[in-house]
Amino acid sequence: MPPPRFATSSEVPGLAARRIAADVVDGVLHKHRTLDDQLDGTGAHPGLKQLADRDRALMRRLVATTLRRLGTLGHVLSRLLDRGVPTDAPRAQSALLIGAAQILWMDVPDHAAVDLSARLVQADRRAAKYAGLVNAVLRRCAREGAGLLDDVQGQPLDIAPWLLTRWIAHYGEATAKTIAAALGQEPSLDLTVKSDAAQWAARLHGEVLPTETVRTLLHGSVTVLPGFAEGQWWVQDAAAALPARLFGDVAGKTMADLCAAPGGKTAQLAHGGAHVTAVDRSPARMARLKDNMTRLQLTAETAVADAAEWQPAATGGFDGILVDAPCTSTGT
Structure with missing residues (x-):
């Protein structure tokens, strides 16, 4: 496995932040590593030290938005992918998630979200074959994503079903959905x-x-x-x-x-x-x-x-x- 890559002076602006964000998302979803452990302390991602404050803030927001909206992102991508998210290349999955999160909820130009996500995949040996797929799916997300979000407006897709069931039992359906909606917002x-x-x-x-x-x-x-x-x-x-x-x-x-x-x-x-x-x-x-x-x-x-x-x-x-x-x- 090649050594981790960090930012270089000639690198495309924003790519290093997105690469580290993808690493962190992979860690949460596939390696059972907590978000806190990857962002702070002795187990923090080594590339964080190379990021300027602005890029470090971008990286954190990319990760937070992706994980906070994970259920909705999965729903949107399932509508845009005929065969589902590739399971043999984690970097392809994280690139799709992070790219779609930028398009749907962040103030990032669509073309930048698409291009940088494709670059993430191209740089990964296992995922490189999916670069065209990632590009096409995210371009389609830019065109159709808003409508797909409208179709599920108000549905608590980002809460685990077992937890939502417990909330409904304790608080009632209306309150449970209000809690779920609040958790979708970036906190103060x-x-x-x-x-x-x-x-x-x-x-x-x-x-x-x-x-x-x-x-x-x-x-x-x-x-x-x-x-x-x-x-x-x-x-x-x-x-x-x-x-x-x-x-x-x-x-x-x-x-x-x-x-x-x-x-x-x-x-x-x-x-x-x-x-x-x-x-x-x-x-x-x-x-x-x-x-x-x-x-x-x-x-x-x-x-x-x-x-x-x-x-x-x-x-x-x-x-x-x-x-x-x-x-x-x-x-x-």
């Missing part, structure tokens, strides 16, 4: 700030929620936003910021944060003055937590262990234990 960027939420909301063109979370609609690489490098805030969904606040004043208290990575709640407790031990069973995710704490200039003890079996070294116990168990990332 929520931030927990160290101080002066109003000032950061103004600087980042956002608003302060009643819980003091700063919410902004900015998209792209967070690393280039004001205050990131200085460790003045961290990305944390508004709902995820609630559990740590239930403890009230934690100054001087000894706390354990189980299932801690990537560290938002650990950071909250440490910033509040607590002595925190963060526990997570994933070494890669724990490495990410440590990186975040270093940037934020906060400290915590760490332990890589399964929380169900972890035996703390301290004998004095804890004043509080936070367990925000891993969720299914469904937003519920």
Whole structure:
């Protein structure tokens, strides 16, 4: 197998970002690798370091749009392919998915989405024979895709059937479909700030929620936003910021944060003055937590262990234990 290729100075603009996006999509769909592990920490795609901030933001949006709309993309492509998506060449599948996602939902010229997707396939030994197919299917998607989307408007195609069935049982069909529709939208960027939420909301063109979370609609690489490098805030969904606040004043208290990575709640407790031990069973995710704490200039003890079996070294116990168990990332 040839070594992975990264960007070169003479490469077609945007191709490197799309190549890495295709690698990440392949990792999720065929190699059972999580999205987080491929984007951050020690297991992150090595080509990310070669991308400019703008291309890195494009890559993330390509991946997020493709995975968020995977069911709908599968439906559209099934209508455009007589024999279905090729199964013997993962790069052909990812090129079709990413290309169609750009055409249907992203502000990318159709000709660029088609051309760069075909180039992705041409560069892959196993998929090269499908370059003509990818080109033809995506050109047809540009002509007919909007109509195919209209035909399934309101259908929750992007939710696994078993999960949709459970939602309907718990919430009713109308509410379940509303949840499914909300998950199809690109989410806002929520931030927990160290101080002066109003000032950061103004600087980042956002608003302060009643819980003091700063919410902004900015998209792209967070690393280039004001205050990131200085460790003045961290990305944390508004709902995820609630559990740590239930403890009230934690100054001087000894706390354990189980299932801690990537560290938002650990950071909250440490910033509040607590002595925190963060526990997570994933070494890669724990490495990410440590990186975040270093940037934020906060400290915590760490332990890589399964929380169900972890035996703390301290004998004095804890004043509080936070367990925000891993969720299914469904937003519920």
